[in-house]
Amino acid sequence: MATTHQPPFGPFRPHRLLACAALLVATAAGAQSPHVVKPGETLWGISGQQLDTPLRWPEVQQRNQVGEPRLLQPGTVLYFADGRLVPEGAAVVTAVEGRASRKRAGVPEQVLTPGLPIQAGDTLITGTDAFVTLGVAGGSRVVLPSRSALEVLAIDANTVRLRLIEGRVESQVHKQQPNQQFEIRARSMGLGVRGTHFRVRDEDGVLTGEVISGEVVVQRTAQSEPPLVLREGRGAVLLESGPSQAQGLLPAPQLVPETTARNDRTFRFTPVAGAQTYRLQLARDERFLLPVYEQRGPGPSFTVPAELPSGLYQLRLTAFDAARLEGLPGDGTVYLPTVEGGAGGQSTSTALPDGRVEVRWPGIAGQRYTFELARSPDFAVLLVNEPAVYATGMTVGPFALGGRYHWRARQATPDGAASAATGFGGSFDIPAR
Structure with a gap:
């Protein structure tokens, strides 16, 4: 196997999942x-990769105001051209998981990809098991989970105005200047915020607003009623007629201590008094700007399917009350172990006489897979990254170093991305020499 050279900054470390750097958008022509x-x-x-020489890294660092280059965060958007670094008339897609698209009048529907600019008039749509993160002025982020639709009404350096058509939207808004406005509209409501983390949900015929931190002012667009102020830890079912009542959100469910020590994918938690159902979410970062999976159920446990690749994840648990308000989040770091066989059948790793290893998985012949090999279960540094495998097996090696190697094969989507929904994984050991 070819020697893998480490850059001077070293690999990404999963325990250093920090908040993403502020979004910087270049607007210069060309x-x-x-x-x-x-x-x-x-x-x-x-x-x-981008500038044809690694020696220009200080230039990229300065232009994008990157602090510690060894702590470069997934989802950060880097720009390489001169020009103003202020968003003007557009936002940027910073992360996509699964199938999501953009609709714009007079333009064919377009699949969302990281780095794609978003403008006023665009509508973002997420499919099943899909997530989109949108970066806007000042480092604020908007996360659109599965089966949701969001219209961009206005967006520039001073104004962000979005309309939730259906589903959910979660916003993390940085503290703004007095002349800046951040608002999410849903039905006949407008939710104006400053320096806050909040959710708006329009699911199963119920419209809710829930504030995790900061403050939200809810105002009917007709302004026939006085505004409702939602403060930290409170939420409300937002009624289109009659007054809406703020109430406290349920506390966060707590993982059973020994659940993280078990070598399985079932996470158990202590039930919350008054909870009717629960939601589990997994993400690649602590701020949940890179979500990859979620499920909802009665609890008091959730089992993550084998199709989700093994590795370290951030886990979030929330509880729903009888009014269907979603409670405060409980976050933690968990590890998903490898499950041999993936979606069905059995994966195998066979040592060959020449020192190579043949890896096979129970996939579909002729289907395209992405194949990755790494030394660590989080796949932070890839030794093999093959995006187009039209087979159900790969031969890798020979190996210069002994130890454990981890592999995963994921079904490729039509646009070439790897899908977390259909995948296989495993590991094998190479004897030390």
């Missing part, structure tokens, strides 16, 4: 396409 940072990438490697 600007080079932005780059959305992936796990394990460094300024050294990105500069070599």
